[in-house]
Amino acid sequence: MDQKILKQVSQEENFPESKVAKAINLIKEAGNTVPFVARYRKNETGNLSEDELRSIVERWDYLVNLQDRKAEIIATLEKREKLTPELKEAIQKSETMQELEELYKPYKQKKKTRGMKAKEKGLEPLANKLRQGELKTEAEAESTASDFIxxxxxxxxxxxxxxxxxxxxxxxxxxxxxxxxxxxxxxxxxxxxxxxxxxxxxxxxxxxxxxxxxxxxxxxxxxxxxxxxxxxxxxxxxxxxxxxxxxxxxxxxxxxxxxxxxxxxxxxxxxxxxxxxxxxxxxxxxxxxxxxxxxxxxxxxxxxxxFSQNLERLLMQPPIKGKNVMGIDPAYKSGCKIAVVDYKGDMQEVDVIYPTPPFNKTEQAAKKVISLLNKYQVEIIAIGNGTASRETEEFVSETIEDVELSLEVQYAIVSEDGASVYSASKLAAEEFPELDVQERSAISIARRVIDPLAELVKIDPKSIGVGQYQHDVPQSKLKEAVQFVVEKVVNQVGVDVNTASVHLLRYISGLNKKSAENMVNTRSELGGFDSRAQLTEVKGLGAKTFEQCAGFLRILDGSNPLDKTAIHPESYHIAEGIIAHLNEVPENIGSEALRTGVDSLLNNKNQIQSLCQEFDTDKYTLEDILTGLKKPLYDPREEFDKPRLKKDVMKLEDLSEGMILEGEIRNVVDFGAFVDLGIKEDGLIHISNLSEKFVKHPMEIVSVGDVVQVEIVSIDKDRGRIGLKKV
The missing domain is CATH 1.10.3500.10 (Tex N-terminal region-like)
Incomplete structure (x- = not known):
């Protein structure tokens, strides 16, 4: 390991050299993934997060590449006899690739310059005489220059x-x-x-x-x-x-x-x-x-x-579990496509209604919607926020308000960014070959309420409108950043291996598209996985891959209750020992009695230390095991604000300065945050209106998906602009 680079990364990233060295060894040399190291090797890295690990590895790679490029340039210049001590020192002191390449640029093999052409004409001796001050008069210069004609x-x-x-x-x-x-x-x-x-x-x-x-x-x-x-x-x-x-x-x-x-x-x-x-x-x-x-x-x-930070918060939107949903893709001439999906996201029925101009068949549309709501016990209607969204929202609001339904129904305005991209994709065609593009889009909109993460991973992230100039940056770098964010979120949440799609599984630690496809094929052959141990039957899934992925794949109704937790199989013997220590059985994982026992251990430092010694483990691993036993189905998305559900509609004309409203953060950019107020136009909280204190960047205060209280400070109806202040 290069000690000079190790020291530099340690200083720049502000971590001890020992932590940096461990991170590099685990990821670069031992071939572990960032999610695996962040979750299951906390003791070795000192509990470094995914972002910290990635930052260390990226900086390490950059400095190694910079060092290699310096050596390459020095060798080239030496071979061409162009390397001076001053130039070599400057190359070695270069801190960035850009600085290094600018230094090297004059020496690259290139098209002939004016100076090169002059040298070919034999004028270098004349240049040397001038630089040495030998031609003191114009006459001397003319006379000497005439020899070079x-x-x-x-x-x-x-x-x-x-x-x-x-x-x-x-x-x-x-x-x-x-x-x-x-x-x-x-x-x-x-x-x-x-x-x-x-x-x-x-x-x-x-x-x-x-x-x-x-x-x-x-x-x-x-x-x-x-x-x-x-x-x-x-x-x-x-x-x-x-x-x-x-x-x-x-x-x-x-x-x-x-x-x-x-x-x-x-x-x-x-x-x-x-x-x-x-x-x-x-x-x-x-x-x-x-x-x-x-x-x-x-x-x-x-x-x-x-873009990455906004995308992470978008992917972390909480799912609304256990409810059937109707998705509506609004439109004018082609009609509003509707799709009903059950609480698992399975499509039940699709149809089309024409409540918007130029048809305005609101009565006929209302009858069809009411029939489907009652037939499938729908509790939530998800309306896409694109063309004709406002008119569709008014129709839905009036429909669910005017009639008695078997269940209380609310609606949510859902971002349909990327829905059209997905619905026209090969993946959507394979999933719903019998449906047209708009019908697939309505299904995608409905599923975004049930499980945003599972649906959004199917879409090219650049199509999701939560960034700033993401189309103007190097796409290779953006792709790497997006890949990291999606992998981070998917692994933090974990997936049900018996229901997850290939598109979701391929982001699991250690897996790729091929191994995810093999996993789904094996799942079909087995009729579902009964235990994590069965994952070893997947073609091409060796011991190393199993180690990397097993803890992030959950089996909710398997033969081993530990398989539904985030506890890694390598630590099952410790988990079983703790369960026995509490006089419980694995079947009681997550029960009130076991939670009480776990809390008593977590609140007793001496007990934690004693158990670490007894089971030959570390504090981080032990505490994670205890948390897994206490909350086996823990989903970190539950800590964030759920989508706002509504029953009535509001228009720009209903707003006035000074009103206090509740809204949801749609996008965060350098100069402020855009807020969904439940009308067609988003409002903007300028960075100066986010807090009474100085704010360096809006992300210090808000994130995508946050539900916030805002005051309307300005309205420009002609331009459709609403100025807001965070209350």
């Missing part, structure tokens, strides 16, 4: 010879490490990004109006603004330029380059011109590219972080 080489005059010599000098100056460092020191805090309107035709809705004539310090620019400008430039709306303190930079570089040419006369003049050319044409643009690239990378990393 060569029609065959394309040097037709003394002016061309001297210009070629200056081109060589300019490139030499630009490749000097100290010059680049000086330029960066000046440019980094004082470079400004400027934007101008390039083509208004590309911005019909004036999305980028704020940037038609804009200037801001690049270093101080908020990250979300950098992303907005990048998008505007990419779409052809904005023209972007950078400006740095050019004169100060030239003076700084000239101070070094001209120090030995104080009395060199004409040589000094020509070298000074080369300094200006080197700064304006080569060094400043290069440093500006580096600074802007660095800003963009920071902004992209931040955008991915925001």
């Amino acid at each position: 060569d029609d065959e080489q394309g040097v037709n005059s003394t002016d061309e010879a001297l210009q070629g010599a200056q081109d060589i000098i300019a490139e030499q100056i630009s490749e000097t490490v100290d010059n680049r460092r000086d330029v960066k020191e000046i440019a980094a805090p004082e470079t400004y990004l400027e934007t101008q309107l390039k083509d208004q035709a590309q911005d019909e809705n004036k999305v980028y109006q704020d940037y038609y004539d804009y200037r801001e310090n690049l270093k101080k620019m908020p990250l979300h603004r950098a992303m907005a400008i990048n998008r505007g430039e990419k779409e052809g709306v904005l023209k972007v330029s950078l400006s740095s303190p050019e004169e100060r930079i030239i003076d700084k570089v000239a101070l070094r380059e001209l120090v030995s040419l104080e009395n060199a006369g004409f040589s000094r003049e020509l070298v000074f011109e080369a300094v200006k050319d080197a700064c304006k044409r080569l060094i400043i643009p290069s440093i500006q590219r580096e600074l802007r690239t660095s800003k963009t990378e920071q902004a992209e990393e931040h955008a991915i972080k925001i």
